[in-house]
Amino acid sequence: MKSTILYHRVFLLLLCIVTAGFFAILWPFLGAVFWGVALAVLFAPLHQRLLARMPRKPTLAALATLGICLLIVILPLVLIGASLVREAALIYENLSTGEINVGAYFQQIMSALPGWATRALDGLGLASVIDIQDKLSNVAVQASKVVATQAVGIGQNTLGFLVSFAVMLYLLFFLLRDGAELVRRIRQALPLEPAHKAALASKFTTVVRATIKGNLAVAMAQGALGGLIFWLLDIQGPVLWAVVMAFLSLLPAVGAGLIWGPVALYFFATGDVVKGSILAAYGVLVIGLVDNVLRPVLVGKDTKMPDYIVLISTLGGMALFGLTGFVVGPLIAALFIAVWDLFSQDIKSGSDHTPPAR
Known part of the structure; x- marks a missing residue:
């Protein structure tokens, strides 16, 4: 019996070592x-x-x-x-x-x-x-x-x-x-219950698809709309600012407004009220509307995460993993919520089946 336990522990140690080595090999890519x-x-x-x-x-x-x-x-x-x-x-x-x-x-x-x-x-x-x-x-x-x-x-x-x-x-x-x-x-x-495997696999697939499709759709829409208005208002580098706005739009709530907002304020401050008014109205009613309408439908609805969790996880993911973090961050947050939900359900199920004390 002791020999079997020893073999089992040695095998688990070997499994951990080769797994760590494999991930170390994959790390550069x-x-x-x-x-x-x-x-x-x-x-x-x-x-x-x-x-x-x-x-x-x-x-x-x-x-x-x-x-x-x-x-x-x-x-x-x-x-x-x-x-x-x-x-x-x-x-x-x-x-x-x-x-x-x-x-x-x-x-x-x-x-x-x-x-x-x-x-x-x-x-x-x-x-x-x-x-x-x-x-x-x-x-x-x-x-x-x-x-x-x-x-x-x-x-x-x-x-x-x-x-x-x-x-x-x-x-x-x-x-x-x-x-x-x-x-x-x-x-x-995976040494998990079949129901847990199915739930986690479904959550992984759903979050990856929703995050990539939703965020990229919002980013492309806001970037294209922002670049268009910058080009129409004859602001230098419309493609550059379009890409910057698309990148910033990956951050919920703040997004592209970090670019068009200061430019609109500059127009107002320098007396160009017409351009400032056009850019401000366009930013709020068109660019902002894309974020407020598309993101909840394409991202929040499928991931079932509140906006503040999406924002924090996106910022944290991008801080740790760079651009890839806009997917990795919400994915880890969604799996975190899913695992704790499964755990709480198991605890509740176990307590419901516990026989009353005599």
Whole structure:
């Protein structure tokens, strides 16, 4: 009996060691692996439809699904990324040469402020306009420099990016083709109750699909609408600001307003009331409406999480995992809630079946 227990413990230790080693090997390609899994979950329904039309050709169905994924997701992202790099480099060059003078813009705003606002700034120790101009100029230059540096870094690290991209596509193909069998084996290996496995698998699939489809739909809609109004109002770098607004729209409640709001205030402060009014009304009634209408329908309804949990988990996920965190954060939060719900149900079920004390 003691020998059996010892063998069992040694085997569990070995299992933990090889599992940790396997994850250590995957760590450099963690992002590629995650997005391969996420895209496989997202495109699984489409793959099932194609597979139903060609039941004896699973490889061809997987290749067709992969081609559609490349066409409607990856190719547009590559084109937008190329435009973003060009506009970021152009804005950085204009800031460096002084063609765009953030300090001058701030001077215009300060000159347009009423007396009480100027006195309030004096009370906050912001009386020196020159110092504030220098600080804002430095911040703007540094921020644009970071964007340009990241863009150059991506270009210099092309080999690593291409390898990760190839790993993602390779993994996505096999997950589409053999994913059902892999999921079955994983569910068999998990030491959980069948009902718990089914509930957690359903929650994982639902949250990944809802988060990616919902957040990306909201991001693309808000980014496109924001870029359109910036282009119509002749604001420099509409594609860049559209991408920034799309990125910020991943954050519920705040989102794209962090970009169009200050620009509208600048127009008001500098006397351009028409542009300021158009941008403010458009931001609230059009861009904001997209977030208020689409996000609850596409994300909150399926994940069954309140907005504040989605916001906190998204911020925390992005702080830990970068851009991937906008999916990982809500996913972990949803699984956390689901596991505790299952645990509480088990406790309640156990207490309901406990015989009364005599």
